[in-house]
Amino acid sequence: MDIKDYGNISYTVNRELEASVPNMKGYAEIVGCTHEVSKNVEKIMKEGRMCLTLGGDHSIAMATVDGHIKAKDNEVCLLWIDAHADCNTNKTTPSGNVHGMPMALIPYELSDYWPHLPGMDWHKPVMSIRNVAYIGLRSVDSYERLIIEKLGITAFFMADVESYGINTVVNMALDRIDPERTRSIHVSYDIDSLDTLEAPSTGTSVRGGLTLREGIQIMEMVHSTGRLGAMDLVEVNPHIGSEGDVKKTVEAAIHVILAAFGYNRRGYRTQDTLPLQTFPPTRQVIQ
Numbered sequence: 330m331d332i333k334d335y336g337n338i339s340y341t342v343n344r345e346l347e348a349s350v351p352n353m354k355g356y357a358e359i360v361g362c363t364h365e366v367s368k369n370v371e372k373i374m375k376e377g378r379m380c381l382t383l384g385g386d387h388s389i390a391m392a393t394v395d396g397h398i399k400a401k402d403n404e405v406c407l408l409w410i411d412a413h414a415d416c417n418t419n420k421t422t423p424s425g426n427v428h429g430m431p432m433a434l435i436p437y438e439l440s441d442y443w444p445h446l447p448g449m450d451w452h453k454p455v456m457s458i459r460n461v462a463y464i465g466l467r468s469v470d471s472y473e474r475l476i477i478e479k480l481g482i483t484a485f486f487m488a489d490v491e492s493y494g495i496n497t498v499v500n501m502a503l504d505r506i507d508p509e510r511t512r513s514i515h516v517s518y519d520i521d522s523l524d525t526l527e528a529p530s531t532g533t534s535v536r537g538g539l540t541l542r543e544g545i546q547i548m549e550m551v552h553s554t555g556r557l558g559a560m561d562l563v564e565v566n567p568h569i570g571s572e573g574d575v576k577k578t579v580e581a582a583i584h585v586i587l588a589a590f591g592y593n594r595r596g597y598r599t600q601d602t603l604p605l606q607t608f609p610p611t612r613q614v615i616q
């Protein structure tokens with residue numbers, strides 16, 4: 330496999346933007362970072378590569394999806410694997426944290442709910458919410474629930490994973506967001522979709538989540554479509570929890586990423602046959 334590490338994103342921050350939008354913590358920083366992320370994802374994908382972006386704050390997803398859409402001429406669908414719906418605006422947010430907002434910035438159906446966002450003119454909400462599905466939800470704010478119901482967003486909550494099983498959920502999600510099975514798939518994978526026992530080192534962990542087995546299965550299924558275009562693996566925070574917690578969380582993230590890029594739990598088929606014995610086995614001589 331040809332893997333290239335494009336390194337960290339470097340960006341400049343225009344401090345004057347900081348107070349320009351209410352209820353968006355770290356706005357200036359996020360504007361500076363996301364613009365660079367979008368440009369990089371677009372460039373990397375135009376080189377014919379799949380792009381994996383590691384976070385960090387889930388707000389980067391507005392940029393990775395934007396870059397993916399620009400690289401693939403809008404032919405993109407989005408799987409959002411998360412405990413949270415992340416579709417608050419700066420008017421509905423309970424926290425002011427922008428990681429709770431990226432999904433409201435992505436689809437054009439929600440663009441009227443935003444004020445002018447200075448510095449974000451590069452960002453074009455061109456994707457339809459019809460091409461978006463959530464899996465793993467279990468901590469959804471009231472306004473978010475209203476948005477999901479009002480727009481009829483395809484959303485599989487943990488209760489749905491429980492009733493249908495993860496295979497059916499993934500197939501139903503892909504049927505809804507990409508009925509022709511032609512679109513490039515973007516997976517925005519928040520590590521907090523996994524249960525706290527599997528991934529404790531994350532900022533807004535919620536018990537009762539996906540097992541690592543389910544989390545891996547999602548990505549094996551996406552891989553097997555052959556249409557994974559880009560993936561975000563976000564909200565891994567090594568500053569939270571004990572050393573053991575961090576190790577467990579990072580290991581879980583690695584398993585999920587490996588599945589996305591083709592690691593197979595069944596093992597791989599060898600091209601050769603089983604090697605023949607080329608020397609006689611030693612025999613015990615009976616006296």
Ligand SMILES: NC(=[NH2+])NCCC[C@H](N)C(=O)O
Pocket residue numbers: 387413415417422423424425426428429430468470519521532533564
């Ligand atoms: N990417 C995340 N961890 N999002 C958590 C969001 C929590 C809450 N709904 C908020 O808007 O503040």
